[in-house]
Amino acid sequence: MxxxxxxxxxxxxxxxxxxxxxxxxxxxxxxxxxxxxxxxxxxxxxxxxxxxxxxxxxxxxxxxxxxxxxxxxxxxxxxxxxxxxxxxxxxxxxxxxxxxxxxxxxxxxxxxxxxxxxxxxxxxxxxxxxxxxxxxxxxxxxxxxxxxxxxxxxxxxxxxxxxxxxxxxxxxxxxxxxxxxxxxxxxxxxxxxxxxxxxxxxxxxxxxxxxxxxxxxxxxxxxxxxxxxxxxxxxxxxxxxxxxxxxPMPFLDEDEIDKWRSIKQWLEQQQKSSVVYVAFGSEAKLSQHELTQLALGLELSELPFLWILRNESSDSDPVQLPTGFEERTRRRGLVCMGWASQKKILAHDSVGIFLSHSGWSSVVEALQLSKALVLLTVSNDQGLNAKVLEEKMVGYVIPRDENDGSFTKDAVAESLKLVMLKEEGKVYRDKAKEMSLVFGDxxxxxxxxxxxxxxxxxxx
Structure with missing residues (x-):
């Protein structure tokens, strides 16, 4: 009964x-x-x-x-x-x-x-x-x-x-x-x-x-x-x-496990909390100018970085990395094309901060794992998300021209260094840890x- x-x-x-x-x-x-x-x-x-x-x-x-x-x-x-x-x-x-x-x-x-x-x-x-x-x-x-x-x-x-x-x-x-x-x-x-x-x-x-x-x-x-x-x-x-x-629930199929192994091998060689993880989700698309300034900013920051770059071959106007970028940064940076397990990457000890479009799924994954956020909005509701995170001092928004949204490589580099290294960025690192008690519970x-x-x- x-x-x-x-x-x-x-x-x-x-x-x-x-x-x-x-x-x-x-x-x-x-x-x-x-x-x-x-x-x-x-x-x-x-x-x-x-x-x-x-x-x-x-x-x-x-x-x-x-x-x-x-x-x-x-x-x-x-x-x-x-x-x-x-x-x-x-x-x-x-x-x-x-x-x-x-x-x-x-x-x-x-x-x-x-x-x-x-x-x-x-x-x-x-x-x-x-x-x-x-x-x-x-x-x-x-x-x-x-x-x-x-x-x-x-x-x-x-x-x-x-x-x-x-x-x-x-x-x-x-x-x-x-x-x-x-x-x-x-x-x-x-x-x-x-x-x-x-x-x-x-x-x-x-x-x-x-x-x-x-x-x-x-x-x-x-x-x-x-x-x-x-x-x-x-x-x-x-x-x-x-x-x-x-x-998200952790679950990887065999193909994803193989790709994760190669990324993990690279992450294992980096110092704890030193890597900038860069990803913009499955649909946010940067213009060529935006991608170029982002890449040059990563280079200028001199910080180690892992960039998961989704540049699908089906895109009508695919964008390209600056000439020589990967060669110049290969000692401290890794660019991976296509999909990768974001949860696994963010959970790794070597990742310190997350440069993201402020899509909420990415925000949740980062905060449950105490990763500080640097935000560069692209479209849809991301601007509202970024404002909420900025209000709560959980995310730092890269400075941009308010009218056309343009930003410079210097703004990218300075934002990353502020949140990763500087004393005035400590509040974002601390808030991310505080938020993990909610998002990661x-x-x-x-x-x-x-x-x-x-x-x-x-x-x-």
């Missing part, structure tokens, strides 16, 4: 992230944490995206079922484009149109499988109403942190019509905060944010997702974003539940997932 009762308590949860790896990966991490508790997950995406996701640990494979929905054909969108990483800026608009074409097949799947809960992303703002009509509860699961959601929240998204409107603290934020975009940050994404993509702008999708769902689940925790989480509750008048920071993060599941179990 007890076993039967335990079985009845297990949930079936469907997940549907936006077609970007910066969204799919956190969704998958949450799926793995939920599956560890014995619940069943249906993870919905397109075939090519599912094939490119990290492999599951064998013990979780029976509990996470991948549902492959072919992406509808859209004129001028190449067949291989199934994620933002595959797309040019113009093609992203078409990707939204194709994504919206999944509404009918995913509704049919929900109707036939009848999950207890649906976790959906902002782009699928239309899905919560379909779920409600089928008697399925829905949660908007935001991979954006609470500060980003709070900054972008608005009952009337049409109120903000110019870049300047996104460069100041919104009127609905009642506490002091510097969280806002810099001019060059908002100019890079302004059209994407407010222009209509297949009838709905990104900002309107986000606001509608928060309005239409039953609850809002946020990749955050109370100890880090207390004021912003409370603000979201006040603004939206519904439960706002942090699910923790979702630090597996028991604490596990309790957030338990609390979230407790709500889902009692309100299905």
């Amino acid at each position: 007890a076993k039967e009762e335990d079985h009845r308590k297990k949930l079936h949860i469907a997940m549907f992230p936006w077609l970007a790896f910066g969204h799919m990966i956190p969704y998958l991490e949450l799926a793995k944490l939920i599956a560890q508790k014995g619940h069943q997950i249906s993870f919905i995406s397109t075939p090519r995206n599912i094939e490119r996701l990290p492999k599951l640990p064998p013990n979780l494979s029976p509990l996470i079922k991948f549902i492959k929905l072919p992406l509808p054909h859209v004129a001028n969108l190449p067949e291989y484009v199934e994620a933002t990483a595959d797309a040019t800026e113009r093609q992203v608009v078409l990707l939204y149109k194709a994504f919206d074409g999944l509404q009918e097949p995913i509704t049919r799947f929900l109707e036939s499988s009848k999950p207890d809960w649906l976790l959906f992303d902002y782009a699928a703002c239309w899905l919560s109403n379909a779920a409600r009509n089928l008697g399925i509860s829905s949660a908007f699961f935001s991979i954006f942190i609470a500060a980003g959601l709070g900054f972008l929240s608005s009952k009337s998204p049409g109120d903000r019509v110019s870049p300047e409107d996104f460069m100041v603290r919104p009127k609905w934020v009642p506490f002091p905060s510097t969280v806002a975009f810099r001019r060059f940050e908002i100019l890079r994404i302004f059209n994407m944010l407010i222009e209509v993509h297949n009838g709905v702008s990104v900002l309107k999708r986000l606001v509608e997702a928060m309005r239409s769902c039953d609850i809002i689940a946020v990749r955050s925790c109370w100890k880090f974003e207390t004021e912003w989480l409370r603000l979201l509750e006040d603004l939206h008048q519904k439960p706002v539940i942090p699910v923790g920071q979702l630090p 597996r028991d604490l993060q596990d309790r957030y997932v338990d609390n979230f599941l407790g709500y889902l179990e009692t309100h299905k």
Whole structure:
């Protein structure tokens, strides 16, 4: 009888992230944490995206079922484009149109499988109403942190019509905060944010997702974003539940183990806490000028560095390292093309600081391992993330021209030396260690997932 009762308590949860790896990966991490508790997950995406996701640990494979929905054909969108990483800026608009074409097949799947809960992303703002009509509860699961959601929240998204409107603290934020975009940050994404993509702008999708769902689940925790989480509750008048920071589970397949061995061999030859680790995630793309200044800044700093450089051959305009850079720095620097295990690299004793785009998955990995942050934002919500980290003295932002975002090799070199070596950078090194007590506390993060599941179990 007890076993039967335990079985009845297990949930079936469907997940549907936006077609970007910066969204799919956190969704998958949450799926793995939920599956560890014995619940069943249906993870919905397109075939090519599912094939490119990290492999599951064998013990979780029976509990996470991948549902492959072919992406509808859209004129001028190449067949291989199934994620933002595959797309040019113009093609992203078409990707939204194709994504919206999944509404009918995913509704049919929900109707036939009848999950207890649906976790959906902002782009699928239309899905919560379909779920409600089928008697399925829905949660908007935001991979954006609470500060980003709070900054972008608005009952009337049409109120903000110019870049300047996104460069100041919104009127609905009642506490002091510097969280806002810099001019060059908002100019890079302004059209994407407010222009209509297949009838709905990104900002309107986000606001509608928060309005239409039953609850809002946020990749955050109370100890880090207390004021912003409370603000979201006040603004939206519904439960706002942090699910923790979702630090990735360590799991490497054989190919990744082989690549890690060669990187580890190089790291073993470096002094403790001496290496600058440089990586900009799977999708952030630097311009040729930015990459050149970054490389020359690394060279000028004279610090040891490990640079994981993703310069895909499929890029329409691939960038190149400065002529002779690798030869000049080979005694103290290593450039690796393609993917590498970031968690393994950051965990190594020789890594001292992390130069990053402030994508939140990278931030989480760094802070759980006490690595100080030097930040160079590229796009999307990274500017808001960087402001939060700067406010809390957790990350140092490389100085840039506020209008065009340009920076110099000297700014890069001085920023790295400040955080790595100088007395005035000690606060960033100390804060990173302090934050590891939150971001790196597996028991604490596990309790957030338990609390979230407790709500889902009692309100299905």
